[in-house]
Amino acid sequence: MKAVLCKQFGPPDSLVIEDLPSPKAGAGEAVISVKAASLNFPDVLIIQNKYQFKPPLPFSPGSELAGVVKEVGEGVKGFRPGDKVIAFTTYGAFAEEVKTEASRLVPLPEKMDFVSGAAFLLTYATTDHALRDRAALAAGETLLVLGAAGGVGLAAIEIGKVLGARVIACASSEDKLAVCRSHGADAAINYATEDLRERIKVLTDGKGVDVVYDPVGGPYTEPAFRSLAWRGRHLVVGFAAGEIPKLPLNLALLKGASLVGVFWGDFARRQPKEFAHSIRQLGQWYAAGKLKPHVSQTLPLEKAVEALKLMAARQVKGKLVLTVS
Numbered sequence: 001m002k003a004v005l006c007k008q009f010g011p012p013d014s015l016v017i018e019d020l021p022s023p024k025a026g027a028g029e030a031v032i033s034v035k036a037a038s039l040n041f042p043d044v045l046i047i048q049n050k051y052q053f054k055p056p057l058p059f060s061p062g063s064e065l066a067g068v069v070k071e072v073g074e075g076v077k078g079f080r081p082g083d084k085v086i087a088f089t090t091y092g093a094f095a096e097e098v099k100t101e102a103s104r105l106v107p108l109p110e111k112m113d114f115v116s117g118a119a120f121l122l123t124y125a126t127t128d129h130a131l132r133d134r135a136a137l138a139a140g141e142t143l144l145v146l147g148a149a150g151g152v153g154l155a156a157i158e159i160g161k162v163l164g165a166r167v168i169a170c171a172s173s174e175d176k177l178a179v180c181r182s183h184g185a186d187a188a189i190n191y192a193t194e195d196l197r198e199r200i201k202v203l204t205d206g207k208g209v210d211v212v213y214d215p216v217g218g219p220y221t222e223p224a225f226r227s228l229a230w231r232g233r234h235l236v237v238g239f240a241a242g243e244i245p246k247l248p249l250n251l252a253l254l255k256g257a258s259l260v261g262v263f264w265g266d267f268a269r270r271q272p273k274e275f276a277h278s279i280r281q282l283g284q285w286y287a288a289g290k291l292k293p294h295v296s297q298t299l300p301l302e303k304a305v306e307a308l309k310l311m312a313a314r315q316v317k318g319k320l321v322l323t324v325s
Helices: 041-046 114-118 121-134 151-162 174-182 196-203 218-226 250-255 264-270 272-287 301-312
Strands: 002-005 016-019 029-038 064-072 084-088 097-101 105-107 142-145 166-171 187-190 209-214 228-236 258-261 295-300 319-323
Touching (some): 029 084, 041 301, 114 319, 121 151, 142 151, 166 174, 166 196, 218 228, 264 272, 295 301, 301 319
Parallel strands (some): 142 209, 209 228, 228 258, 295 319
Antiparallel strands (some): 029 097
16 A cells, blocks of 8 residues: 655655555554645744644655455454544654554545545534534633634634634735635734734724634734633644744733643543533534534645645645545
């Protein structure tokens, strides 16, 4: 089977595609025939040794896939060969076949195709954990979404609207903001051409926002945090801008505000019952038509390098998905 391999840390051009033996499922494991695998920003970081999780070389990048169970190992319950599934893998998904722990599988929701399935779990589950569990976002509150045209950003817009919030989307171009509006954003800010704090003041009548969803970091974090209302919550989701910002902590004191970390991977591992409840809720919202993964482009697995370059250049709206024929 073919796999995209990182043999030395570096940019996307350093990756290679090779034929490898098909994996075999051990106890508690499953082998998945991959039909689609989506890109997430950590995939760009992990191949450069810039991510918090550092797999041993060589490895395949890719943290999210949809496909069909090929075989299961001893002790696996709830899944059998032929089942359609989604898997979250941290790494390894950019291959024709993937071996992973069966605990990392969830059934592909009814009526969901493989491309949508590959684009669904990490973005929506991370965001559901962030907005409902970590921020306790309530109906009538105002949610500010940074990097709103990305996969998690669009998920935040949709889930924010489901929860009854007013959503302000922030992105770096008008075409990205158009996508945000099409997914339900009530207002939009182009932070490449507008003053972020001043526009937030105008859009909230000077009151500020209740929750900031921040997968970007860099120069946008501090002005967003300064724009929080009393007892606001700033969700730390990631650092797509490349810089981990530093905040003056007196701001949290003066606003009675909270800086809240969002680490979905450990949430899923440490709190399996709450994780399962979140997945069920997301499936129900999807079935009701309230969640619609935005896949802006699909490319064959063989073009993984091109896909990662697009992701690194921040040229992806929503999700980019690799397909396996």
